[in-house]
Amino acid sequence: MLHVENLTASIGGTPILKGLDLTVGAGEVHAIMGPNGSGKSTLAHSLAGRDGYEIGGTATLDGADLLDMEPEARAAAGLFIGFQYPVEIPGVNNMYFLRTALNSVRRARGETEIGARDFLAVAQEAMDLVEMKQDFLNRSVNSGFSGGEKKRNEILQMAVLKPRLAVLDETDSGLDIDALQIIAAGVNALRDPERSVIMITHYQRLLDYIKPDFVHVLVDGRIVTSGDHTLALHLDDHGYGDYLNHELDDAPGRPLSGAAL
Amino acid sequence: MSDTLREIEELAEASYEYGFSTDLDTDIAPPGLTEDTVRLISAKKDEPDWLLDWRLRAFEAWQSMDEPDWAKLEIKPIDYQALSYWAAPKSKPVLDSMDDVDPEIRDMFDKLGIPLHEQKMLSNVAVDAIVDSVSVVTTFKETLAEAGVIFCSFSEAVQDHPELVREHLGSVVPVRDNFFAALNSAVFSDGSFCYIPTGVRCPMELSTYFRINSMNTGQFERTLIIADDDSHVSYLEGCTAPQRDENQLHAAVVELVAKDRAEIKYSTVQNWYPGDKNGVGGIYNFVTKRGRAHTDAKISWTQVETGSAITWKYPSVILQGDRSVGEFYSVALSSKHQQADTGSKMIHIGADTTSSIISKGISTGHGQNTYRGLVKVLRSGENARNYTQCDSLLLGSDCGAHTIPYIEVKNPTARVEHEASTSTVGEEQLYYCRQRGMSEEDAMSMIVNGFCREVFDELPMEFAVEAQRLLSMSLEGSVG
Numbered sequence: 001m002l003h004v005e006n007l008t009a010s011i012g013g014t015p016i017l018k019g020l021d022l023t024v025g026a027g028e029v030h031a032i033m034g035p036n037g038s039g040k041s042t043l044a045h046s047l048a049g050r051d052g053y054e055i056g057g058t059a060t061l062d063g064a065d066l067l068d069m070e071p072e073a074r075a076a077a078g079l080f081i082g083f084q085y086p087v088e089i090p091g092v093n094n095m096y097f098l099r100t101a102l103n104s105v106r107r108a109r110g111e112t113e114i115g116a117r118d119f120l121a122v123a124q125e126a127m128d129l130v131e132m133k134q135d136f137l138n139r140s141v142n143s144g145f146s147g148g149e150k151k152r153n154e155i156l157q158m159a160v161l162k163p164r165l166a167v168l169d170e171t172d173s174g175l176d177i178d179a180l181q182i183i184a185a186g187v188n189a190l191r192d193p194e195r196s197v198i199m200i201t202h203y204q205r206l207l208d209y210i211k212p213d214f215v216h217v218l219v220d221g222r223i224v225t226s227g228d229h230t231l232a233l234h235l236d237d238h239g240y241g242d243y244l245n246h247e248l249d250d251a252p253g254r255p256l257s258g259a260a261l
Numbered sequence: 262m263s264d265t266l267r268e269i270e271e272l273a274e275a276s277y278e279y280g281f282s283t284d285l286d287t288d289i290a291p292p293g294l295t296e297d298t299v300r301l302i303s304a305k306k307d308e309p310d311w312l313l314d315w316r317l318r319a320f321e322a323w324q325s326m327d328e329p330d331w332a333k334l335e336i337k338p339i340d341y342q343a344l345s346y347w348a349a350p351k352s353k354p355v356l357d358s359m360d361d362v363d364p365e366i367r368d369m370f371d372k373l374g375i376p377l378h379e380q381k382m383l384s385n386v387a388v389d390a391i392v393d394s395v396s397v398v399t400t401f402k403e404t405l406a407e408a409g410v411i412f413c414s415f416s417e418a419v420q421d422h423p424e425l426v427r428e429h430l431g432s433v434v435p436v437r438d439n440f441f442a443a444l445n446s447a448v449f450s451d452g453s454f455c456y457i458p459t460g461v462r463c464p465m466e467l468s469t470y471f472r473i474n475s476m477n478t479g480q481f482e483r484t485l486i487i488a489d490d491d492s493h494v495s496y497l498e499g500c501t502a503p504q505r506d507e508n509q510l511h512a513a514v515v516e517l518v519a520k521d522r523a524e525i526k527y528s529t530v531q532n533w534y535p536g537d538k539n540g541v542g543g544i545y546n547f548v549t550k551r552g553r554a555h556t557d558a559k560i561s562w563t564q565v566e567t568g569s570a571i572t573w574k575y576p577s578v579i580l581q582g583d584r585s586v587g588e589f590y591s592v593a594l595s596s597k598h599q600q601a602d603t604g605s606k607m608i609h610i611g612a613d614t615t616s617s618i619i620s621k622g623i624s625t626g627h628g629q630n631t632y633r634g635l636v637k638v639l640r641s642g643e644n645a646r647n648y649t650q651c652d653s654l655l656l657g658s659d660c661g662a663h664t665i666p667y668i669e670v671k672n673p674t675a676r677v678e679h680e681a682s683t684s685t686v687g688e689e690q691l692y693y694c695r696q697r698g699m700s701e702e703d704a705m706s707m708i709v710n711g712f713c714r715e716v717f718d719e720l721p722m723e724f725a726v727e728a729q730r731l732l733s734m735s736l737e738g739s740v741g
Contacts, residue, residue, distance in 0.1 A: 048696050051688065075698035083696075088687045091711030100707065101697035108698065140711065157697065 001026045001196050002165055008056035008221075009039070010047045016042045017059070018221035024165065027193040031207055031232060032200045034218035035240045040200045041084060043218070044169045048081045049074050061165060075101075076108030078164025082154040082171050088142040094153070095123060095137035098160050105161060123157060126159035130186045148179035155186040166190075167198045172206035183211030204236035220244045289478065290347035296320060298346050299447050305347065306416050307367045309423060319436035319446030326440045332573055332602040333631040333663060337508065338559040339545065344510060346448045348478040389414060389453045389469045401465065408464050410494075411456040415483050418454035425456055429487055433516040433579070441547040441573075445481045449514070452482035457492035457523070466721055468497040479510040486516070488523035488558075495526040497724055508536075508570060510545050517552030517560055521582065524559045525552060528720050530728050533568035535735075540598030540627070543570025550574065551606075556582030562605065563590040563719040565728040565736040570599060575633065577606035580614035580645075587616040590716040592633075592728070594735050595628025595660065604634035604665075609642035609675065618649040620711050624660035625736065631663040638675040645675040653683040654712050656705070656736075706733040 002024040009017040015037045024030055034040050046055055049071035059066045061077050069077065089097065102122070103113040123137060130152045130188065142150050151171055158166050168187070172180055187197065187210050199206060207215075207229060215231040216223045217240070224243045225231070290301065299320045303313040328339075389412065405412050411422060418426050421723060442521040451467040487495050498515075511533065519525045527550075536543025546569035552560035562576040578587030589605035607616035622630040632652065638645045653662035666682045686708050694704030710717070710729050717725045 007564040041473050048692075071692065072698050072700055075696055081696050083693065087687065087693045089690055089693070089708055089711055092716030093708055097694075097697075097707070100699060100703065101694075104700065104703065105698035142715075161697070 001028075002059070002198075003154065004047075004057070004059045005035050006057040007043070007046060009042050009053045011053060013054075016053075016221055017046060020218075020223060022216065022223065024196045024198060026196060027191075028214065029191065029197045029210065029212045030200060031212040031215045031229075031236055032218050032223075033215060033232060033240075034203070035244070036202075038218045039076065039090055039221045040135060040218055041169055044081050044167045044198075044200060047074070047079060047167060053255055072104065073108065075161075075163075076105050080158050080161055080163035080166045082151075082158060082166060082168035084170040084173065086142045086145075086150045088140070088145075090143050092141050093137075094139055094141050095119075095244070097141045098123060098137075098157060102160055122160055129159050129189055130155050131182050132156060141240050147174040148176065151175060151183060152179065152186075155183055155190075159186065159190060162190075163195065164198045167200065169200045170202065171199070172201055172203065180206065181209060202230045207232045211235070265668065290345050292345050293342050294344070294346055294448065302347055302448055302450065304388060306419070307576075308419055308672070311427060315431065315436070316447050320448075322437045323440065323443035323447055326437075326443055328440050329573075332630065332633070333665075334571055334573065334600050334602050336545065336571055339508075339510060341444075344479045346479055346481070365629045384483060388525065389467075393513050393690070396696070398637050404464065405467075409458040410463050410467075411454065412467050413454055414673065415449075415452040415454045415485065416588070418485070422456065425487065426454065426485065429485055429516065429518055430483075431516075433551050434514050434549050439549060442549040443730060445483060445512050445514045446551070448479075449481045449483040452484045452513070453486075454484070454485055455486040455494065457486075457488045457494045459489040460491045461489075462492065463494040466497055467496050468499065470499045479512065481511075482511070482513045484515040486525060486527070487518045488520060488525050490523060492520075493524045495721060496528070497721060498527070498529045499532075499724075499727075508543060508545050509534075510547075511569075512547045512665070513549070515548070515550040515576075517550075519552060519554045519558035519560050520587075521555050522557045523555070526560075526561045527552070527562040527563070527576075528564075528724055529566070529570050530720075530724055530731065531564065531566045531572075532731055534570075535568050535597055535599050535666065536570040537625075538597050540570070543599070545571045547571075548574040550576040551579065553579045553581055554585035554587060557584045558582055559586040559588070561586075561590075561719070563588075563716065564592070565602065565713075565716065565720070565724075565731065566591070566603065567596075567731050568594040569601075570649040572599070572601040572603050573642045574603045575635075577608065577635075578616060579608045580616060581610045581640075582614075583611040584613045585611055586614070588719075589616075589618045589620070590719045591619070592621045592623070592713045592716045592732070593630055594623045594625070594732060595630040596624075596626045596735055598627045600629045602631040603631055605631045606635040607637070607647055609636075609638040609645035609647070610643065612643035613645070614642060615646040617647070618651075619715055620649075620651045621716055622651070622653045622662050622664075623656065623709060623712070624653070624662050625656035627659050629661045629663070631665060633665045634665075635667040635669070636677055636679075637668075638670045638672050638677070640671045644675050645672065645677075647675075647677045649677075649679045651679075651681040653681075654709065655683065655685045656709075687705055702736075706736055709736060 001033050004020060006024040007020040033041055046053055047059055047066060055067055061079060064077050066074050099119045106113055121136045132152060142153060171183060212229055214226060215229060297318050303316055362606055434442050436443055455467055457463050486496060517525050533544035534545055554560045560578045566572055576589060580587050587607050593601045593603050595601045605618050609700055618634055619631050622632055624630040632651045636647045651664045655662055662683055666679050668677055690708050691704050695701060709731060720728055
């Protein structure tokens with residue numbers, strides 16, 4: 001599914017990712033944890049093709065070279081980013097936005113576009129998943145949404161677009177426990193042998209609800225250790241202090257098959 | 262051959278002494294503007310003496326006036342003597358049936374997406390089609406007549422309803438109002454006339470479609486809409502012109518009269534040729550649009566302007582009657598080398614009058630977009646209210662947006678609010694849309710359309726779709 005090798009990213013000459021390796025197999029859920037400024041969000045945006053980074057290394061999704069594509073082509077290839085700070089687009093109807101996105105992706109894949117009526121059924125299913133009311137679709141994209149609504153809207157989009165690989169960037173930040181549970185239930189419902197998820201998070205809390213197959217610790221632009229979900233529990237007790245000096249002695253687990261260190 | 266036709270033929274024959282040249286397709290006057298030109302236009306149209314006198318007064322006034330120079334526009338000097346002031350398709354303009362329309366004119370409107378065959382038309386829109394200076398056809402006349410609505414070309418109205426024209430012509434925009442209004446009053450060629458009788462809700466949308474076709478011709482239409490007590494009308498105006506290398510002058514005047522408790526909704530989608538990417542050619546659009554709202558009346562202007570090299574236009578409402586309402590909703594796009602200086606005037610005379618102005622300016626390429634608005638509350642304007650919102654959107658780094666509000670309040674009970682914002686289409690927004698699979702152009706178009714939503718929502722359905730399409734087309738190539 002996803003193979004990342006020696007990925008580097010810098011902004012204006014300042015390196016942020018310094019040679020990151022990661023392999024995600026089909027159906028796997030990976031958590032990437034790390035302190036502020038370690039490069040977690042940069043990893044998501046490097047994969048998605050945001051402007052402004054100088055990128056090196058390789059990243060392939062199902063064998064296709066992601067780094068060579070425009071952002072929209074990466075989306076069509078099956079990459080979805082759940083944004084940490086979803087932007088507001090005033091005046092653009094949420095439903096219209098969703099349908100345009102879905103049809104853009106379908107067109108790029110050579111599939112037929114979906115009509116307004118059929119789309120309504122698709123949207124309804126997705127809305128049930130994240131417990132949203134109908135009026136949500138008629139509001140402008142993220143405009144005046146609460147923090148929790150914005151995050152739910154991201155999962156709604158994921159449910160509609162059904163990506164091969166979803167990278168959820170701090171989807172849990174700023175959520176109360178009810179919203180967190182709704183979002184976790186949504187993500188769990190979307191787990192599928194053919195769909196992989198990378199969750200970027202600060203905290204163990206989210207992982208209580210979405211159990212990852214693998215946990216990676218990202219420090220200073222590199223993955224310094226990987227393990228199973230118990231690694232996250234360890235981090236919750238001990239913090240990242242152990243890794244800031246690359247002292248790995250105290251950490252449980254060893255690099256597993258999912259992470260090519 | 263009808264009598265009118267013969268008269269026109271004779272006029273054309275006799276026209277040598279006036280210097281008219283006639284070719285097969287278009288009847289066009291030689292360039293130049295003198296008192297004789299004014300007399301000639303009036304004679305061509307077989308106008309009554311009072312109207313000729315009115316034109317001559319306007320011409321005299323115009324000669325003593327100067328072009329306004331206060332707008333933020335760079336305009337190449339206009340040689341008014343180099344223009345022709347009369348051009349008409351040669352086939353007889355006034356028709357009884359759609360089948361009589363010259364097939365070439367019909368094809369032209371078909372190409373423009375304005376079918377003139379009644380069976381193909383949008384069933385709820387009556388169209389007055391104006392090519393160059395002359396109304397070529399007005400549809401659904403009979404249906405409208407049943408409701409008592411008069412909808413015809415201005416020339417016909419002068420002949421058939423002279424008392425209505427005489428009473429209201431110049432009552433909202435006097436001949437001396439401004440340089441371009443004076444010029445229009447002297448030489449206006451044709452336009453639309455509309456009268457809605459007391460208590461009538463016009464059964465369909467009324468629409469005028471303007472087309473400039475001839476070269477080196479100025480276009481000067483005059484539109485007069487009178488909504489009598491307790492009546493209601495929605496009026497649409499569309500404009501296009503072919504691509505030409507020279508600048509063409511368009512100076513129209515629109516007067517609206519909304520009597521007690523009447524409502525007029527006037528919508529414009531203006532797509533005159535804007536000139537090429539180097540700023541060569543395009544329409545110079547100098548338009549005076551104003552309405553007078555009597556007691557409890559409401560006048561609403563909605564405009565989407567994507568065309569013209571120069572736009573100079575300030576649709577206004579004189580809120581004369583107590584509790585009258587004025588509204589202005591505008592989207593103005595300036596791309597390439599287009600310059601737009603546009604906005605609105607709301608003059609509060611009556612008590613408890615309210616007005617709102619929502620202006621959305623979009624600049625891209627080398628476009629310059631200026632909002633210029635006046636909110637004036639007279640001493641009599643007790644409890645007047647105005648809300649103005651001006652939003653500017655910049656796409657690219659070579660364009661400009663300017664906001665120049667004038668506020669004059671003479672009554673201490675008035676409340677006037679002004680909000681303004683300037684933003685760019687964020688990289689963040691584009692990236693977000695592209696991450697969801699949309700192309701950069703689709704994303705741009707979606708974001709810009711969203712920015713204009715409040716104005717598009719005011720347009721009748723068919724026009725809203727047209728406006729969105731137009732905006733997307735005009736934005737092509739403005740990405741990157």
